[in-house]
Amino acid sequence: MDSKVIYDIFYLLAAILFILGVKLMGHPRTARRGNMFGVLGMTIAIVISIMKANDIMKVNDIMKANEALVSLQPFTLFVIGLCCMIGIFFGAILATRVKMTEMPQLVAVFNGIGGLASVLVAGAALVVATDLFVDEKIATALSGFIGSITFIGSAVAAGKLQELNFFKKGFPLPTFLRHILNLALVCGCGWASYSLLNASSDQAVLLYIAICGFGFVLGYTLTAPIGGADMPVVIALLNSYSGIAASATGFVVGSNILIIAGSLVGASGIILTSLMCVAMNRSLLSVLFGGGKVGVDVDADEVYATVKRTTADDVAMMADMAERVVVVPGYGMAVAQAQNAVSDMADILEARGVTVEYAIHPVAGRMPGHMNVLLAEADVDYEQLKELEEINPTFETVDLAIVLGANDVVNPEARKEGTVISGMPILDVDKAQQVVIIKRSLGPGYAGIPNPLFAQDNASMLFGDGREMIQEIITSLKEL
Amino acid sequence: MNFEKRSKLIIMLGACLFLFTGLLLAQDEPSSASENVIVEQSSDTPAVVAVSGDSAADHKSAMLMAGLTIFVISIFVGVEVITKVPQKLHTPLMSGSNAISGITIVGGILVSADCASADNKLAVVLVGIAIALAMINVVGGFGVTHRMLSMFTKRKKAPST
Numbered sequence: 001m002d003s004k005v006i007y008d009i010f011y012l013l014a015a016i017l018f019i020l021g022v023k024l025m026g027h028p029r030t031a032r033r034g035n036m037f038g039v040l041g042m043t044i045a046i047v048i049s050i051m052k053a054n055d056i057m058k059v060n061d062i063m064k065a066n067e068a069l070v071s072l073q074p075f076t077l078f079v080i081g082l083c084c085m086i087g088i089f090f091g092a093i094l095a096t097r098v099k100m101t102e103m104p105q106l107v108a109v110f111n112g113i114g115g116l117a118s119v120l121v122a123g124a125a126l127v128v129a130t131d132l133f134v135d136e137k138i139a140t141a142l143s144g145f146i147g148s149i150t151f152i153g154s155a156v157a158a159g160k161l162q163e164l165n166f167f168k169k170g171f172p173l174p175t176f177l178r179h180i181l182n183l184a185l186v187c188g189c190g191w192a193s194y195s196l197l198n199a200s201s202d203q204a205v206l207l208y209i210a211i212c213g214f215g216f217v218l219g220y221t222l223t224a225p226i227g228g229a230d231m232p233v234v235i236a237l238l239n240s241y242s243g244i245a246a247s248a249t250g251f252v253v254g255s256n257i258l259i260i261a262g263s264l265v266g267a268s269g270i271i272l273t274s275l276m277c278v279a280m281n282r283s284l285l286s287v288l289f290g291g292g293k294v295g296v297d298v299d300a301d302e303v304y305a306t307v308k309r310t311t312a313d314d315v316a317m318m319a320d321m322a323e324r325v326v327v328v329p330g331y332g333m334a335v336a337q338a339q340n341a342v343s344d345m346a347d348i349l350e351a352r353g354v355t356v357e358y359a360i361h362p363v364a365g366r367m368p369g370h371m372n373v374l375l376a377e378a379d380v381d382y383e384q385l386k387e388l389e390e391i392n393p394t395f396e397t398v399d400l401a402i403v404l405g406a407n408d409v410v411n412p413e414a415r416k417e418g419t420v421i422s423g424m425p426i427l428d429v430d431k432a433q434q435v436v437i438i439k440r441s442l443g444p445g446y447a448g449i450p451n452p453l454f455a456q457d458n459a460s461m462l463f464g465d466g467r468e469m470i471q472e473i474i475t476s477l478k479e480l
Numbered sequence: 481m482n483f484e485k486r487s488k489l490i491i492m493l494g495a496c497l498f499l500f501t502g503l504l505l506a507q508d509e510p511s512s513a514s515e516n517v518i519v520e521q522s523s524d525t526p527a528v529v530a531v532s533g534d535s536a537a538d539h540k541s542a543m544l545m546a547g548l549t550i551f552v553i554s555i556f557v558g559v560e561v562i563t564k565v566p567q568k569l570h571t572p573l574m575s576g577s578n579a580i581s582g583i584t585i586v587g588g589i590l591v592s593a594d595c596a597s598a599d600n601k602l603a604v605v606l607v608g609i610a611i612a613l614a615m616i617n618v619v620g621g622f623g624v625t626h627r628m629l630s631m632f633t634k635r636k637k638a639p640s641t
Contacts, residue, residue: 018580019557025573026564032629035576039622042579046618049586053593060597072596072604079608080589087585087615094616095623103571103628110578110621113613117584120610125591127606128598135544239574242581251547253587259547260554261583267558268577272570362567369570376631387567 003055010048011257017041018261022268028382045257050080100377101334104367108158108235114242115150118143118249119212125252126201126208134197137204139251141193144208147245148215149222154238156223161231161366167224175225179289182221189214222288229331229408229446231366233276233287240269272368279362279388281414281424300450304442310460312469315402315436316476319345322399324355326391328429329371330364332405332439336466342404343378345474357384359391359401359427361409392428401432403453405466407445412453420447435459438469572628579621585614 017037024034057073064071098106122143126132132140159167173181192210199207226234243265250258277284319325327342346356358380364371372385395401403410410429414421429435430453437454439461444450453459462469565573588611595603 015554019554019561022558022573022576022580023561023564025569025576026561026566028569028629028632031569031572031632032626035572035622035625035629038576038580038625042582042618042622045583045586046589049589053589056590056593057596072599072601075601076592076596076604079604080592080611083608083612084585084615087612088619090612091616091619091621092623094620095627098624100628100631103575103624106620106624107571107574107578110575110617111581114578114581114584114617117582117588117610117613117617120606120613121584121587121591124595124603124607124610125587127603128591128595128600133540133544236574239577239581243577246581246584246587247551249584249587251544253590254543254547255587255590256547256550258583258587259551261580263551263554264558265577265581267555268562268573271559271562272574275567360567367571368574369568369572372568373571373628373631376628379631382568382632385568 004052007048007052008256010044011255014041014045014048015257015260017044018264022264046084050077053080100373101337102162103373104231104235104365104370105158105161107367108154108161108238111235111238111242112151112154112158115147115154115238115245117147118242118245119147119151122147122249122252123205123208123212125249127205129201132204136252136254137197138193139248140208141196141211143245143248143252144211145189145193145215146241146248148212149219150238150241150245152216152219153223153234153241154219156220157231157234157238160223160226175289178221178225182218185214185218185221189218226287227446229363229366230280230287232363232368232370233273233280233284235367236269236272236276237284237288238269240266240273243267243269276363276368279425281421300442300444303450303452304455306455306457307442308460310436310462312462312472313476314460315462316473316480318400318434318436319349319354319402319473320352320477320480322354322434324357324398325349325400325402326357326359326386326395326398326429326432328359328361328401328403328406328410328427329375330361330404330406330409331366331370332407332466334365334370334374334405336405336468338404338466338470339374339378339380341467341470341474343375343380345470345477346380346384348474348477357386357391359386359388359429361388361406361427362425364406364409388425388427395428395431398432400434400436401429403429403435403437403439404470405439407439407451408447408449410453411445411447411449411451413449413451420449429453430456430459433458436462438462438464438466440465569632572625572632575621575628576625577621579618579625582614582617582621585611585618588614 018041021034021037021041024030024037054077057076061071061073094106122140126140156167189211192207192214196204196207223234243262247259247262247266250256250262273284277287327346329342333339333342349356358375360371375385376382408421410427411421412426412430413419414424414426416422435453435456435458437459440463442454454461562573588607592604592607595607
């Protein structure tokens with residue numbers, strides 16, 4: 001059989017392994033096997049590619065030998081090998097050293113790296129190509145454009161998540177001017193892409209650099225103004241972009257495995273993006289470009305007139321007497337690094353016959369699934385982590401709900417008309433028998449509105465740092 | 481699940497639009513390509529060259545169509561498979577798909593052969609950087625996913641009740 005056919009069959013095998021791998025990711029028990037399928041698929045794809053590249057170079061060397069040209073084959077193989085080693089080295093360091101709390105940044109960095117790799121591959125393909133067809137040129141332009149937006153956009157997102165000062169300032173231009181700037185950049189890109197279609201190869205490279213330049217600036221102007229709580233959407237979207245960029249690169253180099261794997265990632269990112277948007281009840285456009293619903297101003301002092309305070313001792317007492325306790329974590333838990341303390345508290349309560357569960361809102365934290373990862377790291381069994389649809393109907397039978405650093409996702413105002421968060425799905429914490437909210441102050445959440453839950457009859461506030469308060473509760477529990 | 485339907489519809493529409501554009505492009509292709517070939521080799525046997533040019537262009541547009549079909553269908557497969565992933569596994573899903581998007585490494589390796597054939601050392605080095613970056617994605621992505629999933633599947637001590 002023709003060796004090319006054999007290679008293609010192996011590529012198909014790799015593609016099947018990727019799809020099966022993602023499918024197995026659907027359940028915690030099979031997810032690890034799914035990941036292994038991915039590793040296997042990727043190993044096959046890489047090995048086959050090196051063999052294929054070697055074949056191409058061999059054929060060319062025979063032609064070159066006739067013209068007495070020097071072969072670049074050893075040099076290229078050396079570069080491939082060396083770069084793979086470098087990549088493995090740094091990849092392994094990132095995979096083993098990064099803390100679980102830094103996961104959102106790491107995912108953002110990976111998105112950006114993927115985007116930049118696509119930019120470089122498509123660029124190199126353009127440099128050495130002799131005659132490209134129109135569709136290949138379009139794919140090259142797309143690859144450069146999407147890839148460069150992904151690269152800088154992810155860098156900005158990672159900087160914001162790492163809370164670097166440089167990215168804290170937001171964006172200096174007013175919204176209206178920002179839209180004009182973005183539009184101008186997109187138009188510039190469109191012009192460069194259009195010119196690329198009819199350009200000679202030297203011009204084409206310059207135009208490609210221009211496209212990437214526009215993309216880089218656009219990546220910054222698009223992501224810089226987006227606030228922290230909208231980061232889950234941004235990360236999911238950039239995830240999708242990095243896949244689409246890989247897919248476009250697949251059209252450039254004419255490789256089906258790139259198209260398949262890229263579109264798989266693209267689809268996954270898009271689905272996560274739309275899930276996040278629904279969970280925040282905002283449209284993707286309002287997340288990306290600002291604006292959105294405006295609610296009626298409510299006087300916070302009036303809402304909070306009947307707020308009650310409680311102490312760690314009282315909470316410990318309530319928890320000890322309860323049959324079912326639900327912890328509702330939010331970004332505040334991640335900030336206070338309270339996950340281990342929470343897990344310890346749950347252990348003590350369970351030892352005394354109390355059922356402990358965790359209610360996780362889809363957008364709690366800074367990326368999809370953030371809370372689950374933190375709690376899993378703290379040895380919480382995944383069976384105890386409940387999703388919104390699963391736990392909401394049962395809140396009436398919950399004796400004690402402990403809200404830890406969450407605010408907007410438990411705000412009952414979302415059920416009313418005419419507020420900023422109207423229609424957003426929330427955890428029905430207010431229906432629990434007793435609610436304790438652990439929070440530093442009565443300050444508003446990202447939505448900027450007061451939360452009537454805090455002042456409800458069955459609710460009381462425990463003011464302080466999340467981890468310290470949980471530790472105090474643990475101390476009191478032990479004394480009981 | 482209203483949002484699921486909506487997002488699926490949007491993706492379907494986008495995919496159809498993409499396929500449609502591709503069809504238009506593919507129809508456009510043969511004429512312009514065969515013209516090029518004829519212009520380049522005008523003096524000798526234009527008829528034969530035109531025919532061979534046509535078949536080359538046909539091959540190209542067939543490849544494009546195949547690529548587009550694969551793209552659209554694998555998006556559908558992706559949507560079907562991924563909507564079943566539960567919320568608690570969303571972060572491992574993201575880091576896992578990070579690793580899969582490191583597939584660009586295949587593109588990099590294949591292009592590096594073209595660069596070597598074109599005697600362009602600079603391009604080889606450029607692609608080398610891309611290969612290293614994509615490899616970071618692959619190893620880092622799969623590695624961190626494995627680490628996370630081990631935490632998920634690790635059984636805690638038996639419940640004491």
